[in-house]
Amino acid sequence: MQEKLRELLSGPVEALLKQTDNTTWPTIRKLLQEAHESAFSGSAAAISGFRMDEQTKAKIDARLEKYVRRMVEDKAKEEAGKVLTHMKKRFKTKFSDDSNSIPRVWIWNRQENIEEIVRTARSSSLEVLSVLAVIRLDGDDDGDKIQATLNSALLDKDMSTTTNDQLASNTWEEVPSSKTLIIPLKCKGLWEEFKENTKDIVSKAIAEQEANALFQLPPWAIACLIFVGYNVITRLRRYTLVPLRYTGGHR
Structure with a gap:
C-alpha cells in the first residue's frame, strides 16, 4: 500500500515543488487528501473479510496519513536544498x-x-x-x-x-x-x-x-551621424596623408 502511495504522489508532488506558485501547497494538500482516502478505502476493501474494530482502523488510517506526510516533507526538503x-x-x-x-x-x-x-x-x-x-x-x-x-x-x-x-x-x-x-x-x-x-x-x-538604440534612431539623426563621421574621416586623411617633403641639403 505504501508503494502504491509513493507511485501516486511522488511525481505530481515533485513537479508542483519545482514549478512553485501560490497554489502549490493547497494543491499538494488536496492531492494528499485524495491519495490518503483512496489508500484507506483500498486497505478497508482488502481486509473486509476480517473482523476489525474501529481502533484498529484508526491506527491504519493514522499510519497511512503519517506516511504520506513524511513522503511530502522529504520531497520538500530535497527541493528546498x-x-x-x-x-x-x-x-x-x-x-x-x-x-x-x-x-x-x-x-x-x-x-x-x-x-x-x-x-x-x-x-x-x-x-x-x-x-x-x-x-x-x-x-x-x-x-x-x-x-x-x-x-x-x-x-x-x-x-x-x-x-x-x-x-x-x-x-x-x-x-x-x-x-x-x-x-x-x-x-x-x-x-x-x-x-x-x-x-x-x-x-x-x-x-x-x-x-x-543606434539602429532605432530616426533617419535624419542617422544621416547626421554619417555626415559628421564622413567629415571627421576626411580631415584625418588630409592631415595623415600629406606627402613628406625632402628638406636635406645639396651634395
Missing part, C-alpha cells in the same frame, strides 16, 4: 520571455523597461523562495506573511539602508522549527547570491539595448 537553482531558472524565464512566452532576446529596444522587467522577474523568483521556505500541509498557513516579509525586506527596500533587518532571525513568526525548511537569515544570504548569479543576464540585456 535546490531553491537557488529554481530561483535562477524562474528569473531567466520571466526575464527573457514576455507575458506571452515570446523570447525578448535580440529585440531589446527603447520601449522595453528593463528595470521594471527585472523587478517582475525577481518578484517571481522571490515567490519560489517563499513557497519553499516552510512546509504547509495543515492549511493553517497560506504563506502570505512570509511572502510579505520577503518582499519588504528584499524587494522593496535597499538592503544597505535598511535599519530594521526583518530577516535577522533563525525563526519565522508563528512557524514551528519542525515546519521550517529555510530560516529567514538563510533567505537573506540566498537572495544576495541569487542577485549576484543573475546580474550578467541583466547586464547583457542592457548592452543589447544600448547597441540596438
